[in-house]
Every structure is written in C-alpha cells, then in structure tokens.
Amino acid sequence: xxxxxxxxxxxxxxxxxxxxxxGLGFHLMFGVLKRVNLAYGTTLMASVxxxxxxxxxxGVPWPAALPLALIIGIAITLAVERLVFAWVRGDGRxxxxxxxxxxxxxxxxxxxxxxxxxxxxxxxxxDLALVSVGRLELRVDHIFAFVLSLALCAGIHAFxxxxxxxxxxxxxxxxxxxxxxxxxxxxxxxxxxFALAAVIGVIAGYVFATAQHAIDVHIGMWAxxxxxxxxxxxxxxxxxxxxxxxxxxxxxxxxxxxxxxxxYRDLIGYGLMLCLLALFPHGFGWRARxxxx
Amino acid sequence: MEYGLSVATxxxxxVVLAMSCYVVILAGEISFGQHAFFGVGxxxxxxxxxxxxxxxxxxxxAGTAAAALTAYVAGMPILRSHGLQFTIYTxxxxxxxxxxxxxxxxxxxxxxxxxGPQGMLGFSGIDYFFVAGMGVIGxxxxxxxxxxxxxxxxxxxxxxxFGRTIEAVAEDPILAAAIGINPQTTRLVAFTISxxxxxxxxxxxxxxxxxxxxxxxxxxxxxxxxAYTLLGGVGSVLGPVLGAALDIVLLEQLRVFxxxxxxxxxxxxxxxxxxxxxxxxxxxxxxxxxxxxxxxxSKR
Numbered sequence: 001x002x003x004x005x006x007x008x009x010x011x012x013x014x015x016x017x018x019x020x021x022x023g024l025g026f027h028l029m030f031g032v033l034k035r036v037n038l039a040y041g042t043t044l045m046a047s048v049x050x051x052x053x054x055x056x057x058x059g060v061p062w063p064a065a066l067p068l069a070l071i072i073g074i075a076i077t078l079a080v081e082r083l084v085f086a087w088v089r090g091d092g093r094x095x096x097x098x099x100x101x102x103x104x105x106x107x108x109x110x111x112x113x114x115x116x117x118x119x120x121x122x123x124x125x126x127d128l129a130l131v132s133v134g135r136l137e138l139r140v141d142h143i144f145a146f147v148l149s150l151a152l153c154a155g156i157h158a159f160x161x162x163x164x165x166x167x168x169x170x171x172x173x174x175x176x177x178x179x180x181x182x183x184x185x186x187x188x189x190x191x192x193x194f195a196l197a198a199v200i201g202v203i204a205g206y207v208f209a210t211a212q213h214a215i216d217v218h219i220g221m222w223a224x225x226x227x228x229x230x231x232x233x234x235x236x237x238x239x240x241x242x243x244x245x246x247x248x249x250x251x252x253x254x255x256x257x258x259x260x261x262x263x264y265r266d267l268i269g270y271g272l273m274l275c276l277l278a279l280f281p282h283g284f285g286w287r288a289r290x291x292x293x
Numbered sequence: 294m295e296y297g298l299s300v301a302t303x304x305x306x307x308v309v310l311a312m313s314c315y316v317v318i319l320a321g322e323i324s325f326g327q328h329a330f331f332g333v334g335x336x337x338x339x340x341x342x343x344x345x346x347x348x349x350x351x352x353x354x355a356g357t358a359a360a361a362l363t364a365y366v367a368g369m370p371i372l373r374s375h376g377l378q379f380t381i382y383t384x385x386x387x388x389x390x391x392x393x394x395x396x397x398x399x400x401x402x403x404x405x406x407x408x409g410p411q412g413m414l415g416f417s418g419i420d421y422f423f424v425a426g427m428g429v430i431g432x433x434x435x436x437x438x439x440x441x442x443x444x445x446x447x448x449x450x451x452x453x454x455f456g457r458t459i460e461a462v463a464e465d466p467i468l469a470a471a472i473g474i475n476p477q478t479t480r481l482v483a484f485t486i487s488x489x490x491x492x493x494x495x496x497x498x499x500x501x502x503x504x505x506x507x508x509x510x511x512x513x514x515x516x517x518x519x520a521y522t523l524l525g526g527v528g529s530v531l532g533p534v535l536g537a538a539l540d541i542v543l544l545e546q547l548r549v550f551x552x553x554x555x556x557x558x559x560x561x562x563x564x565x566x567x568x569x570x571x572x573x574x575x576x577x578x579x580x581x582x583x584x585x586x587x588x589x590x591s592k593r
Contacts, residue, residue, distance in 0.1 A: 036377060083563060090570045092377045093323045097523055100516045101562030108555035221512065225388055232381060263396055263412075270389035277382060278370040 003135050008258040009251050014142040014211075016250025017149030021204035022223050023230025023242045024156060025197040030231060031173040032186075032193045035092045039080055039102040041224030043198065044205035046106045047073035048215050051206075052120035053113060062123040069202050076106070077198035081191060103220070110217055119216035122209050145207045152200060153243050160239065169193055201227075229273050298433040300546040302501055305433075305440035307541055309494035311521040311533035312447050313487040318527050319451060320483040321463025322375070326367075326383030327491045328515030329390035330360040332507070334492025335499035336394065336410065342421040342500070343408060344401065349421055349500065356496035357489045363390075364488020368481050387515060394507040415506025419499050436497050443490060448530040450486075459483050520562050526572025535573060 022041070029037050051069035054060045060068065080102055088095040111117035126141035160166035172179045172189045179186045205223060209215035226249075234245025249269060256268035310331055317324040338356030341347045347355075371382045400409045410416040422432055450456050458479055461469040466476040499505050517540065525536030540558055543549050550557040565573065 034377075036381065083567070087567045088563075088570065093380055094523070094566050094570050096377065096380065097323070097516070097519060098563045098566040100520070101559040101566070104513070104555045104559030104562075108553065108559070112553070225385075225512075228381060229385060232378075232385070267389070267392040267396060270385055270392060273385055274370075274389055 007136050008255045012251035012254025014146045016247035017146045018204050018208045019226050019230050019250050020243045020246035021149050021200050022227035023246050025201040026227040026231040027242050028193050028197045032190045036096050037099050039099040042103045042106045042220035043076045044073055044201040045220035047202050048205045048209050052122050052215050053115045066206050073198040073202035074195045077194050081194045117217045119214045121214050124210050124213050141211050157239050295429050298429045301433045302436045304541045305436035306494050306498050307537045308440045308534055309443050310518040311537050312443050313490035314518045314522045315533045316487040320459050320480050322379045324383040325380050326387035328510045329387035330364050330488040330491035331495035332510030333363050334360040334495030335505050338496030339419045339499040353496040357493045360492020361485050361489030365485045368484040372480050391507050417504040419503045421500050523572055524565050526574035528574045532574040
C-alpha cells in the first residue's frame, strides 16, 4: 500500500472517531424514543459556538469553554426533548419536522448574537504539533481526538452494560411499556439519555472544532447529516456496529478523497450510503428498528 | 407594485414546490428530498435556455421530465422503505444530489464571457426573461398561472380514481394490495409526479433568480416546503397554499417580525405541530376511510 493511502486512512480514522461520537448520540436518542432529533448537530454547534464566543468576546478563560459548552448543550437538548418529543404527538416524522423548527430558531439566534454567525476562533492547546511514525506524519491533536473518542465509546459501553442506570436505559430501548411495568420511570430515563447524548455530542463538536481551530454555523448541518448516516449504516442495536460504521465511513471518505480528488469527500460518503441502500434494501438488521419509529 | 409582483412570483414558485411535497404526503410519506428534484429541474431548464437556446416552454418541460425521471430512478430503491426510514433516505439522497451539483462544471464561452454551471460558484447568466423582454408583470403572470394550474391539477388528481388509490395505499398498503392495488407501483407513480412538480418549480425558479448555486438547494430549503404543507394541513389542497402564504407573504416579504423571520417561522412550526399536528386545515376525519371505501366499491 502506498504511503499516502496509509496516511489518508489514518487521518480518516480520526474523522471516524468524531463520526462515532455523533452516531452514538443519535443512536442513544433514537434508542430510547424511536425518534430522530435533527436539531442535534445544530445544538452542539451552537453550544460550542456560544462558548467560543464568550471566550473571544467576554474574556472567559479558554479552559472554561468546554464546561460552558456542555451546560448550554444539555440545556438546549433537554428543552428540545420537552418541547418536541414530549409535546408533539403522533408519529415520529412530525417531531422530526418540529426539530427542524428548533434548528431554524437556533441558527437565526446565532446570527443575532454579537458573533453574527461568523466563524469563532478556538484555542488549540496542541497547535499544529506533529509526530513522525516511520514515514507517517501525525498531528498530536488528531491522535488525542482519536484516543478520546475511542475512550468515550468504551466508557459508554461500560456504562450501558455494567451499571444500573445503563440497564434502565437498555430496558427502555427494548420496550418502553415493559419498562413502565418494571417500575422504571421511562420519561426520566429519556431525559437522562438525552443529557448523555448532549454531553457526547458537545465533546465531539468541541474536539472537531478545536482541530479546525474554529467553529462556524455550517458545522451544525454537517454534524447532523454525518450522525444520521452513521445511525442508518450502523444502528444494528449494537454500539460497536455504530463505531465500526463510523470508522469505516471516515476511512473510506478520506482515502476516496485522496484517490478521486478534493471536494469528493461528501459525495463519496452519501454515494456509498445510497449504494448500500440499493444493494441491501432490507438492511443489516436495523430495518425493523428504524421502521418501527 | 413591482415589489408586490415579485412577492407573487416567489409565492407561486413555492406553492408549486409545496404541491410536490403534498403529493408525497398524500401517499403517506414525508419527503425531505423534494429540493433535490427542484434543483435538478432548475439546472436542466437553465441548461436548455442558456446552452440550447430553447424556448422557456421547452426548458420547463425538459426540467420537469428530468426531475420526474430522477424521482423515478431514486424512488425505486428509496420507496422500499417506509415512514421515518423513508424520510431519512430522501434527506440523504437530496444531499447526494447537492454534492453532485457542487462538482458539476460545464463552461462555454459565449459573447466573450464564460457561462454555465461552475461547481460551488453556481450557474449565472440565466437571462431568458431579460432577453425575451419579459418584465416583472409577465413573470408574475406566468408563474401565477402555472401555480394555479398545478394546484387545480393536484386537487383533481386527489379526487380522481388514482387519488383514491394513493390514499388507500397510504392508509393501509396491505389492505390495498388485498383489493388488487399494487402499493409499490402506486407509490412510485405518486413519487414520480411529485418529482416532476418540484422540477417544474425549479425551472421557474432558475429563470426568475437568473443565478442558481447548489447552496440554494440545501436541506433548509426543502424543509420549508414540507413545513408549508404540514402547517397548512393536508385536509385540502389549499392547505399548503395557506402555509406558503404564511411564510412568504407575512414573514419573508412583509417582515411582520422584522429580521427575526426564521425564529418566528421555526417557532410557528413547533407550536402548530404541538397544538394541531394535522395542520391548520385539517383533513375531514372520515376521508381516508372514504377513500378506501370508494376504491373498494369501484373495484366491484
């Protein structure tokens, strides 16, 4: 394998780590409610954006940016959960359209902030430091991002499968009505799950934006679409399926870009998705889960 | 006066797009991808008038046909899914189409300047209306007439035998199949019609704005059309028209909320969906079962 392909594959792995976190956020929210939150990407973008704005404009020290972003993200996500998912009745598509209403509100609000929706610089403690491994050049912040995302995935897995709270979430995912019979407060579990999804998403967004040295409003749409693609590709009810789909997509996009030329990254990603859809219309076991939504 | 006419033109174009969403909703699905067909129609119609020097009529027909064909081809795999899954697939498909537009490039030199689509920089110089000497009034009359024809046609379609068939499939595909309707074919035909309608709107849009670029055909745009339909309600063909009027006339053009249009519109969507999930003009409660009844009777 030529060196540049390997280099690209490793860089793709880094993007894949971020995709995995976004996909996990969608996966958790979809799991407990069988509903899709299309405002997710925008929510986490807005949290990171507002945190970056307060660092740049109001002199908040930058280490406080991530906690601030987390607080904003959890607050917005819980508000969305209440407004859209608890209050909009009927089938899942109506609340999906309603999340788009929230999306519009958030984006317009950001344009009305003193930042006017323009890109905000974010402090990157690693700057552009490189390490060389053989003939490969790796950015330290990329390595950090990758290790962090895998660690988070493992942490969530441990939480879901080896803790009492995680067990409650799994019961609600399996069957909401059954959870009620077992004395589990499904509404409260849902709120906690949404908060967890917000935490994962904001961390993913923050790490991604840090690697870019800036955040702008377009990240919201991007994050939503990537997370959604991962949800569809990997949502086999299995957390590692999500991670595998995310890493695979990240690598294929990056290597494909290397071979086909710049600008083809998203074309490859969505094209791949559509090919899989045409080849395996009945999916990889996730069909029943998605269709039940 | 001129301003009022341009509002009417934009409104008419959006009504055509909303109608295309409405046809999909009649078939029981919500599509987040109609803006892709709208974009295909816009690009193809623009290529016709700019490169092939065809008339506007031919260009609109070509745009409509291309979009309908795209919907037919895309519909074959996508329509195997239902509900939420269908909605997500249409969304991903539309994003794919937008990425294709971003990479499409076809430049030719004419009269000393380069014209044609240029990837993310868009496609400028779609000056048919200008060259043909068609002013603001002519454009408004043309788009308005087409919108009225489309609304009436969709209204008639809904009352026709095929309309009843579509509603029967939307209500219960298995029951519909049991009385000899092929649900898949019915859905595919409905989806193709909706693609064609979106393409027609796109052709008008391209010539009205004279400059299109892939950013025009993003998810946000498609969502507006879906939101018009859900806001206005699916009870009548006038529902989507009402939804479009609320957004375009009140919020975008008259600016009753000043610059906070998107916040107002987003909040409106959320509140209507909370308070009245079937939209402002509700479907008469018995109509779906009536549709099925009608089909069953006429089959005997």
